[in-house]
Structure formats: C-alpha cells, structure tokens
Amino acid sequence: MNNQRWLSLSFLTFFFTWGVFLPYWTGWLTIEKNLSVTYASIIMGAGMVARSFSTLLIFPYLTSRMSLVRVMKWTSFVALILAILYIPSSSSISLFVITLLFSAVYPIILPAVESGASVLMQSERIHYGKSRSFGSIGYTSALLLIGAATAVWSEQAILYFMIAGLAVTTLYFTKSAPGALQVNPVPIDKANKSNTFKALFNTKGFTVVLALAILLQGAHASYYNFGFIFLDDLGVNGFYIGVILNIAVLFEILFFTRADRLFANVKVSTMFLIAGIGSTTRWALIYLFPFTSVFIGTQVLHAVSFGVAHFAFIKYISDKLPKEQIASAQGMYAAFAMSLSTAILTFPGGYLYDLSPRLAFLGMIVCTIPAIFIVLLTRKKYAY
Numbered sequence: 001m002n003n004q005r006w007l008s009l010s011f012l013t014f015f016f017t018w019g020v021f022l023p024y025w026t027g028w029l030t031i032e033k034n035l036s037v038t039y040a041s042i043i044m045g046a047g048m049v050a051r052s053f054s055t056l057l058i059f060p061y062l063t064s065r066m067s068l069v070r071v072m073k074w075t076s077f078v079a080l081i082l083a084i085l086y087i088p089s090s091s092s093i094s095l096f097v098i099t100l101l102f103s104a105v106y107p108i109i110l111p112a113v114e115s116g117a118s119v120l121m122q123s124e125r126i127h128y129g130k131s132r133s134f135g136s137i138g139y140t141s142a143l144l145l146i147g148a149a150t151a152v153w154s155e156q157a158i159l160y161f162m163i164a165g166l167a168v169t170t171l172y173f174t175k176s177a178p179g180a181l182q183v184n185p186v187p188i189d190k191a192n193k194s195n196t197f198k199a200l201f202n203t204k205g206f207t208v209v210l211a212l213a214i215l216l217q218g219a220h221a222s223y224y225n226f227g228f229i230f231l232d233d234l235g236v237n238g239f240y241i242g243v244i245l246n247i248a249v250l251f252e253i254l255f256f257t258r259a260d261r262l263f264a265n266v267k268v269s270t271m272f273l274i275a276g277i278g279s280t281t282r283w284a285l286i287y288l289f290p291f292t293s294v295f296i297g298t299q300v301l302h303a304v305s306f307g308v309a310h311f312a313f314i315k316y317i318s319d320k321l322p323k324e325q326i327a328s329a330q331g332m333y334a335a336f337a338m339s340l341s342t343a344i345l346t347f348p349g350g351y352l353y354d355l356s357p358r359l360a361f362l363g364m365i366v367c368t369i370p371a372i373f374i375v376l377l378t379r380k381k382y383a384y
Contacts, residue, residue, distance in 0.1 A: 004126045004131060006178055007126060011117075011131055011132055011135030013138065013172050014109050015135035016165050017165035017169060018142070019142025020146060020161050020165060021162065023146075033089075047100055047102070047103025050100050050104040052335040053104070054104040054105070054108055055107060055111055056334075057331075059111050063327035066185070067185070068112055068327070069116075069181045071112045072109055075106070075108045078105050079109070080169075082106070083162050118317055118318045119180050119326060120178060121314075127260040128259070129259030129260045132259075136249055137253055140253070147242055149161060185324070200329055203325070205383070206320075211374065213310075213333060213337040216272070217309060217342065218342055219279050219345070219365075220364075221349050222283075225346050230295070230360075230361075231244060231292065233357055244295070251299065251302055263315070268319075269379035273375045273379075275308040276369075278308065279305035279364070279365075282298045282305050283364045285298050287358045290357070316384060349363060
C-alpha cells in the first residue's frame, strides 16, 4: 500500500468513529444509560478537559518514547477496551470514570494521525488535503449510518458502532505502515535536552500561528453547540437539520480534495486572513438574516472558516518545524485550538443564546476580527 492511500484510510477509519462520538455520545448517555442531561453534560465537559490535557501532555510524552504508529495502535486498542467496558456499566460513578478515561485516551489518535501526515508531507511529499478529505467522508458516513441505525435498532446501536469502528481502526494500525512513521524517537542526552514547548515558542511565528488557530477554531463554538437547536427553533424538521448540517461537511470534503493545488503557493498568513474574513462573514450573516435559507448558504463557508484555517496550521508546521517538534505542535493544536477554546467559548455562547439565539453566532466575531488584525500586523514581521 502506498503512503498516500495508507494516510487516507487512517483518516477514514478514525473520523468514522469521531462521527459517532462527537454528535451522539451525550444523547447516548442520557437515553441508553438514563443519565440526566445536566449530569451527562458534566461528564462530557470533564471529558473535554481530560482530552485537552492528554493531547497536550500525554501525547508528546508517548511520541518521545515510541513511534507514531505504535502510539496509534496502542491508543486505539485501549480506547476499544474502554468502549467495551461501557456495556456492563450502569452507575453514574462508573460511567463518569469510564468517560473520563475514554476521553483522555481515544482523542490521542487524532494528533497522532495528523502528526503522521505532517511527517509524510516532509519526507514523502504526500498531498495532505487529498487524504484529509477521506476523514470528512468517514465523518459524514457515520452521521448518516447512525441516523439510519438508531431508527431501526434505537440508540443502543451508537455504542456498538463505536466498538466496531475502534476494532477496525486498531486492526488497521497493526498492519504495515510507512517506514517514516515506524522510526523510534532518538533519545536525547540530559545535558543537551531542552524543553520542547520552549523550543516551539522560540520558533519564529509559532506563537502567532497557534494564537490564530485558537481564535479561528474556537469561533465555531456556537455553531457546534447550538447549530442544531437554532435550526430547530426556526422550525426545521429533524431529518432536514441533519441534511443541512452535512452540507458543511460536504464542502469541507470538496475543499480538502483541492487544497494542495489551490494553496500550493499561498502564504500561511494569507490563508489565515481568508479564514478570518470568511468566518466573520459567516457569523454576521446568520445574525443579520436569521432564516433557514441563509443558514444553509453559510454552510458553504465552513470550508473557509474551518478548512482553510486548519490547512494553514498543518502547512505551517510541515514547512517550518523539524520532525521532532511536530508531535508537540499537534498536541498543542489539539488541546488549545480544537478543545479548550471551543469549551471556554461555549459558556458565553450559551449566555448569548439565552438572550437571543442569533447573538450567540454574532458573539463569535470577538475571535475572528482580532484574528484578522493579528494577521495584518504580524505577517511581515514573522514572514509566515
């Protein structure tokens, strides 16, 4: 199997399980395990905090001790065991503990695969966008399959789809992988050992790029948390809400299949500027025109607000960072940009939603407008 195909299938298998976990896990805990919505939210919130710390600290530690492929294999295996433990668990305490552990271990697979992609971009010149689009395909496939499965077998199907998906993922990572990802990390002498995070922040432009990623990815907090409710408040049928939300994933897929060609010669700073403008436009339109038709139209901009910002960060670390720093950079991105920023912005987003649903979306420009100005003020100084 060539490296491009291996990476594509890695994204496909992981994001299929991600498409089960992110949208459905809270509902599964409330319906199948009889937890209250409040308690399930507390469990998932605690899990998100655990996820942030594990991707920030545990993931870089693991990659300093073993190859990326071994990290993928063992984390997916442990996640599979923890998912199976959900079957006999029924008490609120046991569900809290399992969810906390599962949320700490399972998401590590994502920065491991993303780090593998960055390494292969450096060593093998693979096309990131082409392979990442398979992740979006896996995600939207899970959304559609779970929707059909729950209609036939009820919400108990959610857990069994997750177990099956993790089993396939584990088996896949036990097969042959690109040689560049099987290399064990080189031990560093204590005398020459430097703080990895300090070295990252000393890299020209890294702090700015990470800050931009945090702002632009965090700005999706209201969309991820209240998009479904917003459409429901507009009177959209539940089935059509799922279709509307999948439009964003469809355009994300289309973007990633063309990203390597479209942005081959585009500066990272320009990509962040495009993402900032697109994101600001997206949330402002929903505020100004709170209609279903406008919301559907703004779904196209997900390829810009999320896709371009994500591709910009991946391109930066692949072009600017040495191989030994990539895992740490991915861990920070996963912890801060993809977890904590969204979690923190959910709280003011909820307050604004109570005042007026469309205010929750407009509030996100408190992140996107500063991002635009940061790019304009720093792009020449840091040449990123």
